[in-house]
Amino acid sequence: MPQNMARLEDKVDALTELVTNLSAQFNVRNAKSPSEEFIGTETACEILHLSSSRIYALVQEGRIPFYKPGKNLLFLKSELLDWLRQSRRNGQLSIDEQMRAMTKGMRNSAKGRWTL
Numbered sequence: 001m002p003q004n005m006a007r008l009e010d011k012v013d014a015l016t017e018l019v020t021n022l023s024a025q026f027n028v029r030n031a032k033s034p035s036e037e038f039i040g041t042e043t044a045c046e047i048l049h050l051s052s053s054r055i056y057a058l059v060q061e062g063r064i065p066f067y068k069p070g071k072n073l074l075f076l077k078s079e080l081l082d083w084l085r086q087s088r089r090n091g092q093l094s095i096d097e098q099m100r101a102m103t104k105g106m107r108n109s110a111k112g113r114w115t116l
Contacts, residue, residue: 038067038074047080 045052056073058064065079093101 036076036078039077041073044075044080
C-alpha cells in the first residue's frame with residue numbers, strides 16, 4: 001500500500017509540473033504587449049494605405065482582424081501588419097514565362113506553332 005501511494009504522489013507531481021509548463025506556454029503565446037494600444041479606422045487607413053471605405057468593406061467581409069466594442073471599430077497595429085504580411089502575392093509572370101508554362105507539356109511539333 002505505501003508503494004502505491006508513493007507512485008501516485010509521483011504521478012501527481014509529474015502532472016502538476018506538466019500543467020504548470022503548459023500554462024506558462026499558453027500565457028506567453030496569448031500575452032499581447034502591454035504597451036500596445038488599439039488604433040482607430042483612420043490610423044488603420046494610414047498603416048495599410050487604404051481608404052476608409054475599403055477598410056469597412058474588408059471588415060464586413062471578415063478578411064481583416066478587428067474588434068468592435070459597441071459601435072467603434074478598433075484594430076491592433078501588430079495584427080494589421082501580420083495580416084498585411086500574410087496577404088503577399090507573387091507578381092504576374094512575364095510573357096516568356098507564360099509561354100513556357102503553356103508549352104511545357106506540348107510535343108515538339110506543336111511548340112513551333114506558338115510564336116509571337
